[in-house]
Amino acid sequence: xxxxxNSRELRKAIRAARRAVADPLRETWNDQICARxxxxxxxxxxxxxAGFLAFDGEADPRGVMNQAIKDGKQxxxxxxxxxxxxxxxxxWFPDAxxxxxxFGIDEPIGDKDAAVAANxxxxxxxPLVAFDENCNRIGVGGGFYDRTFEFVKPKSDGRSCDSGVxxxxxxxxxxKQKLIHPNPWDIRLSAVATERMIYRPPDVxxxx
Numbered sequence: 001x002x003x004x005x006n007s008r009e010l011r012k013a014i015r016a017a018r019r020a021v022a023d024p025l026r027e028t029w030n031d032q033i034c035a036r037x038x039x040x041x042x043x044x045x046x047x048x049x050a051g052f053l054a055f056d057g058e059a060d061p062r063g064v065m066n067q068a069i070k071d072g073k074q075x076x077x078x079x080x081x082x083x084x085x086x087x088x089x090x091x092w093f094p095d096a097x098x099x100x101x102x103f104g105i106d107e108p109i110g111d112k113d114a115a116v117a118a119n120x121x122x123x124x125x126x127p128l129v130a131f132d133e134n135c136n137r138i139g140v141g142g143g144f145y146d147r148t149f150e151f152v153k154p155k156s157d158g159r160s161c162d163s164g165v166x167x168x169x170x171x172x173x174x175x176k177q178k179l180i181h182p183n184p185w186d187i188r189l190s191a192v193a194t195e196r197m198i199y200r201p202p203d204v205x206x207x208x
Contacts, residue, residue: 007043019057034063042166088115
């Protein structure tokens with residue numbers, strides 16, 4: 001567990017730590033994380049799955065994405081628009097031709113007009129920089145996922161929001177923090193999968 005002095009230093013330290021993971025160990029961990037997600041009820045129940053194309057040392061969910069296609073599911077990856085716009089999701093295939101966006105992240109070259117909105121998905125395999133056991137998440141700092149999936153947050157009166165979208169973090173155990181104090185706009189994940197285990201919020205019951 002990295003112990004930072006502030007959020008900026010946390011992001012910097014964790015990104016360096018995950019980049020330093022040796023390739024053979026990285027592949028083993030990726031396979032273990034993928035296996036855990038494939039066993040979840042959220043995966044089994046979903047037909048439209050979003051993954052992401054890893055960069056900067058991120059854990060790589062392509063094993064889930066490849067298996068989802070074999071299982072007859074549709075697979076999507078995020079498509080960035082403007083700085084303050086929500087993400088859209090474009091369909092992905094293993095042989096998709098890719099180009100880098102302005103952040104250096106790969107995106108499929110395809111019909112961008114065919115991209116779908118986040119609320120049409122059922123399972124979102126989610127990248128992150130840090131997480132805690134309560135499934136609070138710290139991202140890269142741009143707020144893209146928080147803006148895009150704002151509709152999954154509990155309502156202001158405390159009632160849960162039955163959005164139909166499950167969000168499971170895909171990450172290495174080394175990115176875990178003892179406690180994250182979320183901001184009001186932060187989205188808490190349905191679960192977090194690491195090479196060690198699946199974490200779920202203690203107050204959330206999975207009924208799928």
